[in-house]
Amino acid sequence: MLSKAENEYLCRVGPGTPMGNLMRQYWLPAIRSDEVAEPDGAPLRVRLLGEDLIGFRASDGRVGLIQNNCPHRGASLFFGRNEEAGLRCVYHGWKFDLDGRCVDMPNEPAESDFKHKVRATAYPTRERGGVIWAYMGPRTEPPPLPDFEANLLPQDDTVVSILHRPCNWMQGWEGEMDTVHQAFLHAGATRLENTRPGTFDYFIARTPAPRFAVIDTPYGTSYGAYRPATDDTYYWRIAHMLFPFYAMIPAGMMGQQTRFAAYVPMDDEHTLHWEITRGLIDPEKLPVEARGSEGRRPSPRAESEYRPNTTDWYGRFNLHQSMANDYFIDREAQRAMRSYTGIPGIRQQDMAVTESMGPIFDRESEHLGTTDALIIRTRRRMIAAARALEQQGVVPPGVDNPELYRQRSGGVLLPRDVNWWDATADRRSEFSATVAR
Ligand code: FES
Ligand SMILES: [Fe+2]
Numbered sequence: 458m459l460s461k462a463e464n465e466y467l468c469r470v471g472p473g474t475p476m477g478n479l480m481r482q483y484w485l486p487a488i489r490s491d492e493v494a495e496p497d498g499a500p501l502r503v504r505l506l507g508e509d510l511i512g513f514r515a516s517d518g519r520v521g522l523i524q525n526n527c528p529h530r531g532a533s534l535f536f537g538r539n540e541e542a543g544l545r546c547v548y549h550g551w552k553f554d555l556d557g558r559c560v561d562m563p564n565e566p567a568e569s570d571f572k573h574k575v576r577a578t579a580y581p582t583r584e585r586g587g588v589i590w591a592y593m594g595p596r597t598e599p600p601p602l603p604d605f606e607a608n609l610l611p612q613d614d615t616v617v618s619i620l621h622r623p624c625n626w627m628q629g630w631e632g633e634m635d636t637v638h639q640a641f642l643h644a645g646a647t648r649l650e651n652t653r654p655g656t657f658d659y660f661i662a663r664t665p666a667p668r669f670a671v672i673d674t675p676y677g678t679s680y681g682a683y684r685p686a687t688d689d690t691y692y693w694r695i696a697h698m699l700f701p702f703y704a705m706i707p708a709g710m711m712g713q714q715t716r717f718a719a720y721v722p723m724d725d726e727h728t729l730h731w732e733i734t735r736g737l738i739d740p741e742k743l744p745v746e747a748r749g750s751e752g753r754r755p756s757p758r759a760e761s762e763y764r765p766n767t768t769d770w771y772g773r774f775n776l777h778q779s780m781a782n783d784y785f786i787d788r789e790a791q792r793a794m795r796s797y798t799g800i801p802g803i804r805q806q807d808m809a810v811t812e813s814m815g816p817i818f819d820r821e822s823e824h825l826g827t828t829d830a831l832i833i834r835t836r837r838r839m840i841a842a843a844r845a846l847e848q849q850g851v852v853p854p855g856v857d858n859p860e861l862y863r864q865r866s867g868g869v870l871l872p873r874d875v876n877w878w879d880a881t882a883d884r885r886s887e888f889s890a891t892v893a894r
Pocket of ligand 2: 632638639642643803807
Protein backbone atom coordinates (compact mmCIF):
# COMPACT_ATOMS: atom_id res chain seq x y z
CA MET A 458 0.00 0.00 0.00
CA LEU A 459 0.92 3.63 -0.31
CA SER A 460 -0.03 6.49 1.98
CA LYS A 461 -2.29 9.14 0.53
CA ALA A 462 0.66 11.51 0.22
CA GLU A 463 2.84 8.92 -1.55
CA ASN A 464 0.02 8.01 -3.89
CA GLU A 465 -0.48 11.65 -4.85
CA TYR A 466 3.27 12.04 -5.32
CA LEU A 467 3.40 8.99 -7.58
CA CYS A 468 0.31 9.64 -9.71
CA ARG A 469 0.08 13.40 -10.31
CA VAL A 470 1.96 14.68 -13.35
CA GLY A 471 0.68 18.20 -14.03
CA PRO A 472 3.00 21.23 -14.30
CA GLY A 473 5.06 21.73 -11.16
CA THR A 474 4.42 18.30 -9.64
CA PRO A 475 7.51 16.16 -8.80
CA MET A 476 6.42 13.23 -11.01
CA GLY A 477 5.43 15.67 -13.76
CA ASN A 478 8.89 17.20 -13.54
CA LEU A 479 10.42 13.73 -13.77
CA MET A 480 8.45 12.93 -16.93
CA ARG A 481 9.37 16.28 -18.44
CA GLN A 482 13.00 15.15 -18.44
CA TYR A 483 12.19 12.63 -21.17
CA TRP A 484 10.95 12.68 -24.75
CA LEU A 485 7.28 11.64 -24.79
CA PRO A 486 5.25 9.91 -27.53
CA ALA A 487 2.71 12.64 -28.28
CA ILE A 488 1.04 12.21 -31.67
CA ARG A 489 0.84 9.41 -34.22
CA SER A 490 2.15 10.67 -37.54
CA ASP A 491 -1.09 10.03 -39.40
CA GLU A 492 -3.03 12.26 -36.96
CA VAL A 493 -1.43 15.27 -38.61
CA ALA A 494 -0.85 13.74 -42.01
CA GLU A 495 -1.03 16.83 -44.22
CA PRO A 496 1.24 19.88 -44.22
CA ASP A 497 -0.98 22.88 -43.47
CA GLY A 498 -3.75 20.40 -42.50
CA ALA A 499 -6.16 20.59 -39.57
CA PRO A 500 -4.59 21.22 -36.16
CA LEU A 501 -5.04 18.60 -33.44
CA ARG A 502 -6.03 18.98 -29.78
CA VAL A 503 -3.34 17.25 -27.71
CA ARG A 504 -3.57 16.94 -23.95
CA LEU A 505 -0.23 15.94 -22.48
CA LEU A 506 0.89 15.90 -18.83
CA GLY A 507 -2.09 18.05 -17.92
CA GLU A 508 -1.31 20.73 -20.53
CA ASP A 509 -3.64 21.69 -23.37
CA LEU A 510 -1.62 21.88 -26.57
CA ILE A 511 -2.26 22.17 -30.28
CA GLY A 512 -0.33 19.99 -32.72
CA PHE A 513 0.00 21.01 -36.36
CA ARG A 514 2.07 19.98 -39.36
CA ALA A 515 3.56 23.06 -40.92
CA SER A 516 4.12 23.76 -44.62
CA ASP A 517 7.59 22.20 -44.58
CA GLY A 518 6.37 18.96 -42.95
CA ARG A 519 7.70 19.67 -39.47
CA VAL A 520 5.29 19.30 -36.57
CA GLY A 521 4.61 22.08 -34.10
CA LEU A 522 3.19 21.69 -30.59
CA ILE A 523 2.02 24.98 -29.13
CA GLN A 524 -0.05 26.16 -26.17
CA ASN A 525 -3.79 26.06 -26.75
CA ASN A 526 -4.67 29.59 -25.64
CA CYS A 527 -3.42 32.37 -27.86
CA PRO A 528 -1.07 34.67 -25.90
CA HIS A 529 -3.09 37.71 -27.02
CA ARG A 530 -6.46 37.12 -25.36
CA GLY A 531 -6.73 33.40 -25.07
CA ALA A 532 -8.71 32.18 -28.08
CA SER A 533 -7.94 28.57 -28.87
CA LEU A 534 -5.33 28.07 -31.55
CA PHE A 535 -7.18 24.88 -32.52
CA PHE A 536 -9.30 27.14 -34.73
CA GLY A 537 -6.15 28.65 -36.16
CA ARG A 538 -5.17 28.94 -39.80
CA ASN A 539 -2.29 26.55 -40.43
CA GLU A 540 -0.44 28.41 -43.16
CA GLU A 541 3.00 29.43 -44.37
CA ALA A 542 5.07 27.72 -41.69
CA GLY A 543 3.00 28.78 -38.70
CA LEU A 544 -0.32 28.85 -36.95
CA ARG A 545 -2.39 32.03 -37.15
CA CYS A 546 -5.02 32.82 -34.52
CA VAL A 547 -8.32 33.54 -36.20
CA TYR A 548 -9.43 36.11 -33.58
CA HIS A 549 -7.05 38.98 -34.48
CA GLY A 550 -4.60 37.30 -36.81
CA TRP A 551 -1.52 36.90 -34.62
CA LYS A 552 0.73 34.24 -36.11
CA PHE A 553 3.19 31.92 -34.34
CA ASP A 554 6.00 29.82 -35.73
CA LEU A 555 7.03 26.36 -34.52
CA ASP A 556 9.25 27.83 -31.82
CA GLY A 557 6.35 29.86 -30.42
CA ARG A 558 7.69 33.19 -31.76
CA CYS A 559 5.06 35.69 -32.78
CA VAL A 560 5.96 36.39 -36.41
CA ASP A 561 3.02 38.53 -37.42
CA MET A 562 0.70 40.87 -35.53
CA PRO A 563 -1.47 42.43 -38.22
CA ASN A 564 -3.80 44.28 -35.82
CA GLU A 565 -0.94 46.42 -34.45
CA PRO A 566 0.55 49.44 -36.28
CA ALA A 567 3.26 48.41 -38.71
CA GLU A 568 5.93 50.30 -36.75
CA SER A 569 5.08 48.48 -33.48
CA ASP A 570 7.68 45.99 -32.23
CA PHE A 571 5.23 44.43 -29.75
CA LYS A 572 5.33 41.11 -31.58
CA HIS A 573 8.96 40.61 -30.57
CA LYS A 574 7.93 40.72 -26.92
CA VAL A 575 5.30 37.98 -27.23
CA ARG A 576 6.13 34.33 -27.06
CA ALA A 577 3.90 31.27 -26.86
CA THR A 578 4.95 28.08 -25.12
CA ALA A 579 5.97 25.66 -27.86
CA TYR A 580 7.68 22.32 -27.41
CA PRO A 581 10.27 20.74 -29.70
CA THR A 582 9.19 17.63 -31.59
CA ARG A 583 10.94 14.86 -33.51
CA GLU A 584 9.31 12.38 -35.83
CA ARG A 585 10.54 8.82 -36.09
CA GLY A 586 8.91 5.53 -37.08
CA GLY A 587 5.39 6.93 -37.26
CA VAL A 588 5.61 8.63 -33.86
CA ILE A 589 5.88 12.34 -33.14
CA TRP A 590 7.85 12.74 -29.94
CA ALA A 591 7.65 15.86 -27.80
CA TYR A 592 10.11 17.30 -25.31
CA MET A 593 8.46 19.39 -22.58
CA GLY A 594 11.52 19.63 -20.37
CA PRO A 595 13.84 22.40 -19.17
CA ARG A 596 16.85 21.89 -21.47
CA THR A 597 17.42 24.17 -24.42
CA GLU A 598 19.18 21.26 -26.14
CA PRO A 599 16.94 18.20 -25.58
CA PRO A 600 18.48 14.81 -24.77
CA PRO A 601 18.61 12.08 -27.46
CA LEU A 602 15.53 10.03 -28.31
CA PRO A 603 15.46 6.63 -26.59
CA ASP A 604 16.73 3.72 -28.72
CA PHE A 605 13.55 1.69 -28.91
CA GLU A 606 14.12 -0.92 -31.55
CA ALA A 607 10.48 -1.01 -32.68
CA ASN A 608 10.61 2.75 -33.23
CA LEU A 609 13.90 2.57 -35.13
CA LEU A 610 12.66 0.07 -37.73
CA PRO A 611 11.34 1.34 -41.07
CA GLN A 612 7.83 2.66 -40.46
CA ASP A 613 6.25 0.14 -42.86
CA ASP A 614 7.56 -2.72 -40.71
CA THR A 615 5.88 -1.53 -37.53
CA VAL A 616 2.40 -1.17 -36.13
CA VAL A 617 1.61 1.77 -33.86
CA SER A 618 -1.60 1.18 -31.88
CA ILE A 619 -3.04 3.62 -29.36
CA LEU A 620 -5.82 3.26 -26.83
CA HIS A 621 -7.33 5.95 -24.67
CA ARG A 622 -7.68 4.78 -21.08
CA PRO A 623 -9.77 7.01 -18.83
CA CYS A 624 -7.72 6.35 -15.70
CA ASN A 625 -4.39 7.31 -14.18
CA TRP A 626 -1.30 6.21 -16.12
CA MET A 627 0.07 4.22 -13.17
CA GLN A 628 -2.98 1.96 -13.08
CA GLY A 629 -2.45 0.95 -16.67
CA TRP A 630 1.28 0.51 -16.20
CA GLU A 631 0.84 -1.60 -13.08
CA GLY A 632 -1.18 -4.04 -15.20
CA GLU A 633 1.99 -4.68 -17.22
CA MET A 634 3.99 -5.33 -14.07
CA ASP A 635 1.61 -8.05 -13.02
CA THR A 636 2.12 -11.13 -15.18
CA VAL A 637 -0.03 -13.35 -12.99
CA HIS A 638 -3.25 -11.80 -14.20
CA GLN A 639 -2.61 -13.39 -17.61
CA ALA A 640 -3.52 -16.81 -16.18
CA PHE A 641 -6.79 -15.47 -14.77
CA LEU A 642 -8.12 -12.36 -16.48
CA HIS A 643 -7.09 -13.39 -19.99
CA ALA A 644 -6.69 -17.17 -19.86
CA GLY A 645 -8.75 -18.27 -16.87
CA ALA A 646 -11.11 -20.19 -19.12
CA THR A 647 -8.35 -22.03 -20.96
CA ARG A 648 -8.49 -25.69 -20.07
CA LEU A 649 -5.33 -27.70 -20.08
CA GLU A 650 -6.81 -30.20 -22.53
CA ASN A 651 -7.43 -27.39 -25.02
CA THR A 652 -3.80 -26.32 -25.15
CA ARG A 653 -1.11 -28.04 -27.12
CA PRO A 654 1.27 -29.94 -24.81
CA GLY A 655 4.73 -28.43 -24.78
CA THR A 656 3.58 -24.86 -25.56
CA PHE A 657 3.76 -21.75 -23.37
CA ASP A 658 -0.03 -21.75 -23.14
CA TYR A 659 0.06 -25.31 -21.85
CA PHE A 660 2.60 -24.48 -19.15
CA ILE A 661 0.50 -21.53 -17.99
CA ALA A 662 -2.70 -23.55 -17.89
CA ARG A 663 -0.99 -26.32 -15.95
CA THR A 664 0.55 -23.97 -13.33
CA PRO A 665 -1.46 -20.75 -13.06
CA ALA A 666 0.57 -19.35 -10.14
CA PRO A 667 4.23 -18.87 -11.12
CA ARG A 668 7.17 -18.07 -8.90
CA PHE A 669 8.85 -14.71 -9.22
CA ALA A 670 12.25 -13.11 -9.47
CA VAL A 671 12.41 -9.30 -9.48
CA ILE A 672 15.45 -7.08 -10.01
CA ASP A 673 16.41 -3.44 -10.36
CA THR A 674 18.05 -2.62 -13.69
CA PRO A 675 19.81 0.48 -15.04
CA TYR A 676 16.65 1.36 -17.00
CA GLY A 677 14.09 0.48 -14.29
CA THR A 678 12.97 -2.94 -13.15
CA SER A 679 12.62 -6.41 -14.62
CA TYR A 680 10.94 -9.59 -13.59
CA GLY A 681 11.15 -13.24 -14.44
CA ALA A 682 8.12 -15.37 -13.64
CA TYR A 683 8.79 -19.07 -13.90
CA ARG A 684 6.84 -22.30 -13.83
CA PRO A 685 7.72 -25.90 -14.69
CA ALA A 686 7.97 -26.72 -18.39
CA THR A 687 9.71 -29.98 -19.28
CA ASP A 688 11.28 -32.21 -16.63
CA ASP A 689 14.51 -30.25 -16.64
CA THR A 690 13.38 -26.78 -17.78
CA TYR A 691 11.31 -23.86 -16.57
CA TYR A 692 9.20 -21.60 -18.76
CA TRP A 693 10.33 -18.05 -17.93
CA ARG A 694 8.28 -14.97 -18.73
CA ILE A 695 10.67 -12.02 -18.67
CA ALA A 696 9.56 -8.41 -18.88
CA HIS A 697 10.97 -4.92 -18.33
CA MET A 698 9.61 -1.69 -16.94
CA LEU A 699 11.60 1.25 -18.27
CA PHE A 700 11.62 4.82 -17.01
CA PRO A 701 9.32 6.68 -16.93
CA PHE A 702 6.27 4.69 -18.18
CA TYR A 703 7.40 2.06 -20.66
CA ALA A 704 6.89 -1.69 -20.62
CA MET A 705 8.23 -4.60 -22.62
CA ILE A 706 5.85 -7.42 -21.92
CA PRO A 707 6.58 -11.15 -21.55
CA ALA A 708 4.25 -12.47 -24.27
CA GLY A 709 5.71 -14.27 -27.26
CA MET A 710 9.22 -15.59 -27.74
CA MET A 711 12.18 -13.75 -26.30
CA GLY A 712 14.67 -12.67 -28.92
CA GLN A 713 12.16 -12.72 -31.75
CA GLN A 714 9.69 -10.08 -30.80
CA THR A 715 10.28 -6.39 -30.95
CA ARG A 716 7.80 -4.29 -29.09
CA PHE A 717 7.21 -1.81 -26.34
CA ALA A 718 4.29 -0.13 -24.66
CA ALA A 719 4.01 3.37 -23.22
CA TYR A 720 1.48 4.71 -20.74
CA VAL A 721 1.62 8.38 -21.60
CA PRO A 722 -0.40 10.60 -19.26
CA MET A 723 -2.76 13.03 -20.96
CA ASP A 724 -3.45 14.25 -17.45
CA ASP A 725 -3.90 12.64 -14.04
CA GLU A 726 -7.08 10.83 -15.05
CA HIS A 727 -6.56 10.04 -18.74
CA THR A 728 -3.84 8.04 -20.43
CA LEU A 729 -2.87 7.15 -23.97
CA HIS A 730 -1.61 3.59 -24.05
CA TRP A 731 0.75 3.16 -26.98
CA GLU A 732 1.88 -0.20 -28.35
CA ILE A 733 4.60 -0.18 -30.95
CA THR A 734 5.47 -3.52 -32.45
CA ARG A 735 7.16 -5.04 -35.41
CA GLY A 736 4.31 -6.27 -37.62
CA LEU A 737 2.81 -9.70 -37.50
CA ILE A 738 5.23 -12.53 -36.75
CA ASP A 739 4.71 -15.63 -38.86
CA PRO A 740 3.78 -18.33 -36.31
CA GLU A 741 5.47 -20.96 -38.45
CA LYS A 742 8.78 -19.24 -37.82
CA LEU A 743 8.39 -19.65 -34.08
CA PRO A 744 9.65 -22.63 -32.14
CA VAL A 745 6.88 -25.02 -31.26
CA GLU A 746 6.64 -23.98 -27.60
CA ALA A 747 5.86 -20.37 -28.52
CA ARG A 748 3.01 -21.22 -30.86
CA GLY A 749 -0.59 -20.99 -29.78
CA SER A 750 -2.39 -17.83 -28.79
CA GLU A 751 0.72 -16.27 -27.29
CA GLY A 752 2.89 -16.85 -30.33
CA ARG A 753 0.49 -15.25 -32.77
CA ARG A 754 0.45 -11.88 -31.13
CA PRO A 755 1.22 -9.07 -31.88
CA SER A 756 -1.29 -8.20 -34.53
CA PRO A 757 -2.66 -4.85 -35.60
CA ARG A 758 -5.79 -3.73 -33.83
CA ALA A 759 -8.85 -3.73 -36.10
CA GLU A 760 -10.12 -0.31 -37.09
CA SER A 761 -13.66 -1.56 -36.47
CA GLU A 762 -12.96 -1.78 -32.73
CA TYR A 763 -12.59 2.00 -32.53
CA ARG A 764 -15.09 4.76 -32.48
CA PRO A 765 -14.14 7.36 -35.07
CA ASN A 766 -11.73 9.89 -33.60
CA THR A 767 -13.28 13.24 -32.76
CA THR A 768 -11.63 16.61 -32.20
CA ASP A 769 -12.44 16.57 -28.48
CA TRP A 770 -9.51 16.66 -26.02
CA TYR A 771 -10.40 13.06 -25.16
CA GLY A 772 -11.72 12.15 -28.60
CA ARG A 773 -8.67 10.20 -29.80
CA PHE A 774 -8.46 6.39 -29.93
CA ASN A 775 -11.55 5.35 -28.02
CA LEU A 776 -12.88 1.83 -28.40
CA HIS A 777 -16.56 1.04 -28.75
CA GLN A 778 -16.19 -1.04 -25.59
CA SER A 779 -16.05 1.21 -22.53
CA MET A 780 -17.17 1.58 -18.95
CA ALA A 781 -20.42 3.09 -20.24
CA ASN A 782 -21.44 -0.24 -21.80
CA ASP A 783 -19.62 -2.55 -19.34
CA TYR A 784 -17.12 -3.38 -22.09
CA PHE A 785 -19.78 -5.57 -23.78
CA ILE A 786 -19.61 -8.14 -21.01
CA ASP A 787 -21.41 -11.36 -21.92
CA ARG A 788 -22.58 -12.96 -18.68
CA GLU A 789 -23.61 -16.12 -20.44
CA ALA A 790 -20.10 -16.60 -21.86
CA GLN A 791 -18.72 -15.87 -18.38
CA ARG A 792 -21.05 -18.40 -16.71
CA ALA A 793 -20.36 -21.09 -19.30
CA MET A 794 -16.58 -20.49 -18.97
CA ARG A 795 -16.23 -19.73 -22.64
CA SER A 796 -14.39 -16.69 -21.32
CA TYR A 797 -13.22 -16.02 -17.77
CA THR A 798 -14.48 -12.43 -17.88
CA GLY A 799 -17.12 -12.56 -20.57
CA ILE A 800 -15.45 -9.42 -21.96
CA PRO A 801 -14.29 -9.74 -25.58
CA GLY A 802 -10.68 -8.72 -26.26
CA ILE A 803 -7.46 -8.93 -24.23
CA ARG A 804 -6.88 -5.19 -23.99
CA GLN A 805 -10.53 -4.58 -23.25
CA GLN A 806 -10.22 -6.99 -20.31
CA ASP A 807 -7.22 -4.99 -19.09
CA MET A 808 -9.22 -1.80 -19.50
CA ALA A 809 -12.21 -3.09 -17.53
CA VAL A 810 -10.15 -4.01 -14.49
CA THR A 811 -7.82 -1.02 -14.39
CA GLU A 812 -10.45 1.59 -15.23
CA SER A 813 -12.91 0.13 -12.73
CA MET A 814 -10.48 1.06 -9.94
CA GLY A 815 -11.59 4.66 -10.46
CA PRO A 816 -9.67 7.56 -12.06
CA ILE A 817 -6.91 7.49 -9.41
CA PHE A 818 -7.04 4.45 -7.17
CA ASP A 819 -6.58 5.06 -3.45
CA ARG A 820 -3.69 2.70 -2.75
CA GLU A 821 -4.16 2.98 1.01
CA SER A 822 -6.92 0.42 0.71
CA GLU A 823 -5.05 -2.27 -1.25
CA HIS A 824 -3.55 -5.54 0.05
CA LEU A 825 -0.46 -6.51 -1.89
CA GLY A 826 0.65 -10.15 -2.12
CA THR A 827 3.86 -11.88 -3.11
CA THR A 828 3.09 -11.61 -6.83
CA ASP A 829 2.87 -7.83 -6.53
CA ALA A 830 6.60 -7.60 -5.84
CA LEU A 831 7.42 -5.81 -9.08
CA ILE A 832 4.67 -3.26 -8.59
CA ILE A 833 6.05 -2.41 -5.15
CA ARG A 834 9.60 -2.12 -6.44
CA THR A 835 8.73 -0.05 -9.48
CA ARG A 836 6.68 2.42 -7.45
CA ARG A 837 9.60 2.81 -5.04
CA ARG A 838 11.99 3.36 -7.92
CA MET A 839 9.77 6.03 -9.46
CA ILE A 840 9.23 7.86 -6.18
CA ALA A 841 12.95 7.70 -5.35
CA ALA A 842 13.90 9.05 -8.80
CA ALA A 843 11.41 11.91 -8.53
CA ARG A 844 12.73 12.77 -5.04
CA ALA A 845 16.34 12.67 -6.23
CA LEU A 846 15.47 15.05 -9.05
CA GLU A 847 13.45 17.31 -6.77
CA GLN A 848 15.96 17.48 -3.93
CA GLN A 849 19.35 17.05 -5.59
CA GLY A 850 18.75 17.67 -9.27
CA VAL A 851 19.72 14.10 -10.16
CA VAL A 852 18.86 13.35 -13.80
CA PRO A 853 16.62 10.24 -13.81
CA PRO A 854 17.68 6.93 -15.42
CA GLY A 855 17.76 6.70 -19.20
CA VAL A 856 17.46 10.40 -20.05
CA ASP A 857 21.05 10.66 -21.25
CA ASN A 858 21.49 6.96 -22.04
CA PRO A 859 19.38 6.11 -25.07
CA GLU A 860 21.15 2.75 -25.42
CA LEU A 861 19.54 1.54 -22.19
CA TYR A 862 16.30 1.15 -24.12
CA ARG A 863 17.80 -1.51 -26.41
CA GLN A 864 16.07 -4.41 -24.69
CA ARG A 865 13.94 -7.35 -25.63
CA SER A 866 11.45 -9.27 -23.53
CA GLY A 867 9.46 -12.48 -23.92
CA GLY A 868 9.15 -16.10 -22.97
CA VAL A 869 11.89 -18.72 -22.99
CA LEU A 870 12.56 -22.25 -21.77
CA LEU A 871 15.69 -22.46 -19.64
CA PRO A 872 17.40 -25.36 -17.89
CA ARG A 873 16.28 -25.38 -14.28
CA ASP A 874 19.75 -24.91 -12.83
CA VAL A 875 20.82 -21.73 -14.69
CA ASN A 876 20.54 -18.11 -13.59
CA TRP A 877 17.67 -16.67 -15.64
CA TRP A 878 19.21 -13.22 -16.00
CA ASP A 879 22.65 -14.36 -17.10
CA ALA A 880 21.24 -17.06 -19.37
CA THR A 881 19.14 -14.56 -21.33
CA ALA A 882 21.76 -11.82 -21.75
CA ASP A 883 22.19 -12.49 -25.47
CA ARG A 884 18.49 -12.72 -26.20
CA ARG A 885 17.70 -9.59 -24.21
CA SER A 886 20.31 -7.55 -25.99
CA GLU A 887 19.89 -8.96 -29.47
CA PHE A 888 19.12 -5.97 -31.59
CA SER A 889 18.09 -6.09 -35.20
CA ALA A 890 21.15 -5.64 -37.38
CA THR A 891 19.11 -3.56 -39.80
CA VAL A 892 18.59 -0.87 -37.22
CA ALA A 893 20.85 2.14 -37.36
CA ARG A 894 20.66 5.02 -35.00
S1 FES B 1 -6.78 36.16 -29.21
FE1 FES B 1 -5.44 35.40 -30.71
S2 FES B 1 -4.98 37.11 -31.92
FE2 FES B 1 -6.30 37.88 -30.41
FE1 LIG C 1 -3.38 -7.97 -19.40
